[in-house]
Amino acid sequence: MGRAGGITSPMEPTPPVHIPVLLQGVLSFLQVRPGGVYIDGTVGGGGHAAAILAASAPDGRLLGLDRDPAALEVARERLAPYGDRAVLRRGSFADLIHLAADFLPADGVLLDLGLSSLQLADPTRGFSFSQDGPLDMRFDPSEGLTAADLVNTLSVRELTDLLYRYGEERQARRIAEAIVAARPISRTAELAALIERTVGRRERIHPATRTFQALRIAVNRELEALEAALPQALEALRPGGRLVVISFHSLEDRIVKQFLHREARDCICPPEIPVCVCGHRAQVRVLTPKPVRPDAAEVAANPRARSARLRAGERLAG
Ligand SMILES: C[S@@+](CC[C@H](N)C(=O)[O-])C[C@H]1O[C@@H](n2cnc3c(N)ncnc32)[C@H](O)[C@@H]1O
Incomplete structure (x- = not known):
């Protein structure tokens, strides 16, 4: 949500392009490096993806997924300079392991949730109440x-x-x-x-x-897709690989936070059980005890970034 999540006001001009949110945070939490393999589960207009490909030159590879064929068209054009280092596939990040089978294990997975400025700005998609259009809203x-x-x-x-x-x-x-x-x-x-x-x-x-x-x-079953994607994103990473998720409202952020904190624990038995019976082992190190928020300069330049919250984790060995 946020810059891209439908919380917008009719007074707010829609940017002609989608500006990637928290870009420096994404690159540094992902520890993007030459030769790295990255999965962008929400490639959208390709803004984060282009920056990941630039920072992983000359031989880093990126798989970009999106449910929206129109977004993939925009990303295809934007990422064309990176040639076959960028691969785009249509599908939901809820099927990440299946769609990314030939990109595993990955060094980093990014999910930048919600919708893009491009989708919001297109009245035929029905996401915006500031411009009339059919009530559609399907990604x-x-x-x-x-x-x-x-x-x-x-x-x-x-x-x-x-x-x-x-x-x-x-x-x-x-x-x-x-x-x-x-x-x-x-x-x-x-x-x-x-x-x-x-x-x-x-x-x-x-x-x-x-x-x-x-x-x-509800139309896009967004919370179900996120819940399905998070364990797959972790499974997709090599030990030491990084998961970065940007969410735009508290419902999404809560799911991401609870997932990371649960997977950072060795035992997830209910507190009333005196001896561990779950056998759960920590799979992740939480890198963001508190969510990272955009600074005032970013919000001023891109008002739709204002509700963004970034959380990141590192996959543990074993
Ligand atoms: C915020 S935009 C991503 C923008 C992108 N990071 C950029 O810099 O241009 C979110 C994108 O995720 C896509 N999306 C939403 N739910 C999805 C899902 N379950 N699987 C794949 N893509 C999804 C939307 O169609 C949209 O293009």
Whole structure:
């Protein structure tokens, strides 16, 4: 989320390109070096990937994944100067081990979650409420239900749960009731206006922000994909290899934090069990006890970076 996660305001100009967030942090936590092998699970516009390829010259290799064929087209053009050092594949990072089978073991895995400025800026994708478009929101436009499908078919109760769980929206029930009373709804501007009429404008951010976030997370099953990807990302690394994840809202960040902290422990038995029965062994050294945040200069240059949080871990031997 953040610069790329749909938390944006209609006042904010959309940058014509996607600016990679926390770029220096990514390169240094990944310890990018010549000859290294890297997996960018969210290649997007190729910004981080290009920097990784430049820093791993002359012979580093990078596999870039994305669910969005349009993003892969942009990345293909951006990474063309690196020739066959860059390989791009369409797919979800939830299938990372399978998609990256010929890149294992890797020296580094990057996940830069959410959506890119390019997706947000394209009204035909339906991610933005500041420009009208069809209520779609799928990263992969060939797969699964659209936001309109959810909005027009879920019950009040299901919509309330969805908005509360994925948007942390306190007015979830009021919004869900208004949606059900007004359907069918097919356009982003229509939904944003309905929400504004229903709950009014009380905060700096648009009142539809949390609903749009919630729908996007649900449409793309983003939290499930992240939960599936993290163990695979760790498995993909050689001992000493690095995992870097940038998240843009607390739901994602909590999953990453809990995963890293759990995998950094030798025993994960519940505290009431006196003797370890789980046999779990630490697989990771946490490199970021606290998440790394962008500094004021980065946020000023790229306002969408403001909610970014980077966490990193190093795979332990064995
Ligand atoms: C924030 S952007 C990445 C930007 C990129 N780091 C750059 O510098 O240009 C996130 C990208 O992840 C993609 N994405 C989201 N969920 C995904 C998933 N489960 N698997 C693969 N790609 C995904 C989106 O389509 C989007 O292009």
